[in-house]
Amino acid sequence: MKNLTKLLLAGTAIAGSNAYANVPTQSYTVNSNVIANAKGNTGGLDFSKFNLSLGTLQSVQITLFSDFNTSISVENLSKNSVSTITGTAGSVLTMTVPTLTQTLTSGGSHVFLEAKFDGISNFAGTSGAVYTFSGAPFSSTMSYTDLPTLALFSGLGNLHAALTGTSSASVIGTSGNTRSLVQPSFDAYGSVTYTYVPPPPVPEPETYAMLAAGLGLVGAALRRRKSP
Helix, strand or coil, rough: CCHHHHHHHHHHHHHHHCCCCCCCCCEEECCCCCCCCCCCCCCEEEEEEEHHHCEEEEEEEEEEEEECCCCEEEEECCCCCEEEEEEEEEEEEEEEEEEEEEEEEEEEEEEEEEEECCCCCCCCCHHHHHHCCCCCCCCEEEEEEEEEEECCCCCCCEEEEEEEEEEEEEEEEEECCEEEEEEECCCCCEEEEEEEEEECCCCCCCHHHHHHHHHHHHHHHHHHHCCC
């Protein structure tokens, strides 16, 4: 009889625990606002925080993006020789919140082959040209699991992250007589992916019925044992 009681109790315990076991992690992504030109912009990025009613936050993955659209204009002013002109431009975005700093570096270079000066310094014609860097956005992704960062991104409302943007450029021509103009332009935006464990599911009615049935059997067995 003792063995029967143990088996029945074990069965009901297993039935109850199955409703709470193996809860998989889930995730969702929120996007920030877009800063149209991040160089010298005093604004920042705002991210919706993780709502703690959804469960327990496990990790925060932050991705910074930059649409790099900087243009380089060149003119070969040499009247005697053609010029191979190399233009290089870059930018650095730095996002800062109390627990972390994350950076994104973007840029590129372009080679111009310009004829002798055509007499008009207008970044056009045979001795001048304009090139604009464009294409797929640059991005930088980092993940955080430390408790201070998880706490910072948890709660209601938005988290404001300060953002600064700086640019750099160089233009070098083989003729030694080059006019250039660099116009930095790089948008900035970001996204945050929250990975979390949701609360255990509420047991199904069938689970409660199984628990009740098991306890009923245990009670019946005990009464039968006590009867003369």
